[in-house]
Amino acid sequence: MSDLRGRIADALASAAMHPDPNADWTDAVMGVVGPEIASMWDQIDRDQHAAMDAHAALARVRELHASDDDSEDAFCDHCRVPYPCPTIRTIDGSTDE
Numbered sequence: 690m691s692d693l694r695g696r697i698a699d700a701l702a703s704a705a706m707h708p709d710p711n712a713d714w715t716d717a718v719m720g721v722v723g724p725e726i727a728s729m730w731d732q733i734d735r736d737q738h739a740a741m742d743a744h745a746a747l748a749r750v751r752e753l754h755a756s757d758d759d760s761e762d763a764f765c766d767h768c769r770v771p772y773p774c775p776t777i778r779t780i781d782g783s784t785d786e
């Protein structure tokens with residue numbers, strides 16, 4: 690998209706040199722901007738799916754590293770260390786040992 694301004698300028702220059710009675714300046718601009726917007730929406734869609742996949746993966750890890758015991762003496766069902774285990778602390782961003 691870095692050259693978008695240049696491509697719009699080129700489209701406007703071309704429209705000025707070759708006027709089309711069935712098109713206006715907006716058509717010239719949208720001929721450049723429209724595909725750019727569609728491409729951005731596609732990227733947003735891919736990013737959204739990637740975020741949803743990552744969220745689901747974290748939920749699966751949390752499920753694996755859960756504890757059936759909600760007391761202070763709970764242990765991670767997977768690691769068998771005091772809960773929250775290092776995996777859960779890492780996901781939560783805790784640096785506490």
Ligand SMILES: [Zn+2]
Pocket residue numbers: 753754755765766767768769774775776777
């Ligand atoms: Zn664990």
